[in-house]
Amino acid sequence: MKFNNILQDIERLVGLELKAINPKTANLTVTEVDHKAQKFFFKLSSNGRIQSRPFAHLETIWNELLVNSVANVEAVLEGANSSRHVPETIIANLPYVEHFKYDRKKHLYLSGDETHRLGELKEAKPSDVKKLKSALDNLKSFDRIEFSNEFEKTLAGFDAALKEARVKFPGEFNTSKLSFIENSFNELLNKLKGTYVEPAFLESRPSDHISTLDSLEDTIELDAPEIIGYEGGTLPEIEGNEDYSDELDDNNQLSTARIRFNPTTVSLIYDRLLHKEIELQPDFQRKGRIWSAHNKSALIESILIGLPIPTFYFAERLNGSWVIVDGLQRTTTLFDFISNQFSLKELKFLKDLNDKCFDELPRPYQRKIREYQLHCHIISIKKDSDTMVRELFQRINTYGVKMSYQEIRCALYPGSSVKFLRYIAESKQFQVATFGKIQPKRMKDMELVLGAIAHILFGYKDFSETKFDSFLTKAMQALNKKKHIVAHWPDPGTILLSPNSEIDSWPTYNESKSDPLFNELLSRFNSALELAIDIFGTSRFKKEVGGTVVSKPLFELIVSVFALLEPKYIGKLKDSKKEFKTKFYKLVNGSIDSYVDWESEHYKELERGFEYSISQSTGKRVTIIYRFDNFISLLSDLLGEKLKIQGILEKNDQ
Structure with missing residues (x-):
């Protein structure tokens, strides 16, 4: 049902005194719906003054209901008092919209059927409220990054199974393994479906609408509008503080002495780290060791079942030491596991290895991890400086997961500012003041x-x-x-x-x-x-x-x-x-x-x-x-x- 269709129902509200969800809030009367001006006019019982609001307020709420079936008008419009109250009251008085409370805030619910008369309010049934609250709870705890990782692993497993079937058994498929992967797909799909309740009458949903309920996922540290990076925009230009002349070739392009493909093993990477021959965290790098226990265990499990993991990039300094350009989390995870710093958790394929650290694994598994071959690109730089490394870091990571604004700033403007900000962020005073909730x-x-x-x-x-x-x-x-x-x-x-x-x-x-x-x-x-x-x-x-x-x-x-x-x-x-x-x-x-x-x-x-x-x-x-x-x-x-x-x-x- 498009917004233009519900405008006809809103016109039928003209002249009716509409009650607000909150009984302490003034009633209102819609006096006119002006299609040409794209506005509706109303008066509040508290003052009787004729006022107007744009259709856009109503349409924003309606689109939210179409996408999620529920809407917290305050979150959708980010308004207060009458800015929120008026459109909320009008939408709530439609015969297919009900209301309920969740987390001490009013919410509207698109029920799908006409459950009450036009111009009246109806509170959602307890059975519906239970389902809706469960969906909202699931949405709060739903981690899209973790889900993406799980889905990506499952796809990798599916792809590996197909390749195995085609190469080893060209005339048939490994149906048992495919069946297992199919069940994994279903589990992931059910997890996603558990985050919303869909009315039966809604045949389609607008694909280009971004749900404001997405902001619920970040309630552990910061409000969503600020996480995104304020107003967005292009990357800042470098303002002449950096001198790239030492890294330029005759054509004024950033150059490297050599880029070589260097297959190596986990054991050799571990040995380099043990002897401090790999630099883990230059100023421009992201934080080390930020993966969850689940993600770390998933990496080890991928190696044990023979799945490929992404390519590593290292820059090689003049003294032969390496700087991690891409692969920090994977590198530290491998080192920490072999050092018995954590045990495996939530494994999906090798469940008998759960709660085991490296030393507790059977010898064949230990050997498989140590001898696992990593795909590495080693980039030799002409001068022993971070200029070229920062440029490589910026370019390589641009093609992967989008960097945050602060990661980009630290990459482009290294120096004492990065060290100072990191010190404060990791200080006890800051951690205590922010309840230890601001994630690095x-x-x-x-x-x-x-x-x-x-x-x-x-x-x-x-x-x-x-x-x-x-x-x-x-x-x-x-x-x-x-x-x-x-x-x-x-x-x-x-x-x-x-x-x-x-x-x-x-x-x-x-x-x-x-x-x-x-x-x-x-x-x-x-x-x-x-x-x-x-x-x-x-x-x-x-x-x-x-x-x-x-x-x-x-x-x-x-x-x-x-x-x-x-x-x-x-x-x-x-x-x-x-x-x-x-x-x-x-x-x-x-x-x-x-x-x-x-x-x-x-x-x-x-x-x-x-x-x-x-x-x-x-x-x-x-x-x-x-x-x-x-x-x-x-x-x-x-x-x-x-x-x-x-x-x-x-x-x-x-």
Whole structure:
């Protein structure tokens, strides 16, 4: 059923007083549906004033219902108050839409049949609610990356079985093995189907619609809109800090002395790592050892059953040592398993090997792993520098899994900034303040730190970049100008998983040997974290009291403002923390009016609130200025003095 069809039903609502799902919310009456203007007009019982909203609000909700059968209007529209309430009420009063609560939030449900009269509300039956909640729970826990890996392994197994059948038995197929693989396909398919409930009458779904419920998968660390990389955009250009002249050939092209195919064995790779002849983690590399136990075990199982694994790429320095360009997770997994650092888990084919480490495997299995042949490309570089290696890393990884924005920044702008961001992200202060929930995968933790550091450096008033990525790049370039930073890791590449780790597992920082700018940034950053813990408690950096999701824009806002707050105000703020916290969350949920209006008339007309500025288009100047001005105005109102928040470098320029 297309949106134009349901407009006919919405026209039948004209003149009826429609109740909202929340009984405390005002009723509304649709007064007109204007197809030419693509708007509908309505009035609320609370004020009687005629207002309008675009069809697009209704259509967005309807498309979400078509795709997922359920929709949380607040998540779909990212609006508050009447911006959300009006379209939600209209859709809920259609005879084939019901409502229910999930995770303390209202949801609409496209039932598929007319279950109640037009212009009335109907709560979904308990049996339907149970199914819907189960589907949403499954969607929350559904890991698409893990699923992709499982599916890819199954396809590889299927392909291997077909090849075996064609080569060894050209006249027949190995039906037993094919049957086993077919069952694996069915298991994966059922896992996917368990994430949604589909009404029978829906014959097709729009293939080009991206579900906003996809954002539910990342509730463990950051809000989805911010994970994607703010406003997207092209990669930043290199601004003349790198000198490629040593790596250029006569045609001004990046050159290598030699690229050779070098088949080697797992045992030889292990030997090189044991003698520190392979560099695991240069500044531009992704984090080491971030694979789950399931993924690591799957790699070992693939080797044991004879499946091929992807090609490795190494750059060879002048002294003969190697730098991993592509294959970091696979390399560390092989080394750690042979070193008995983990045991096998969740094996699908060799289940009798579950819970066994390398030394516990039968000798034939150990030999099969050690002698397994790896396909490696060795790239010899002319000069003993990282310039060529970074270029190779960037190009090779571009053709594989798409790199995150922070991974690209670290590849293009290596130096002291990378070391500084990594130190903070792995420090105990950061881990404790963020509940140990910000995953190092794809450098999400470093990007979170960088956002706050950038505002501490430059403030917010003069933000003029068209892309937030450019703002973060500018911060890394500024930090790279300061060469001296001394930080040490007990075990390079170790990933800290818990704020309760032993003290000797945390990185250390040498203030006396580091540039004063790094010392000041670190001191302000850690003081801001302590103040946030004191003021907000367990609700710090979250959009609601008792919430579970760390909001990236809130983290950047709170940490940078608290870091730049003059010491004389901190004691007074602590004394009034209960009042401040209460007013802050009222500002977020729209219970109190914003302190400062939008710069843009467009946002004023749409009646956007503070919650919108920390949820949508968060990297635009208009939303940055709005949320900072409101937060600082709230502080000023509480402290009784107009605050002026300026970045460290912003002050130095004056």
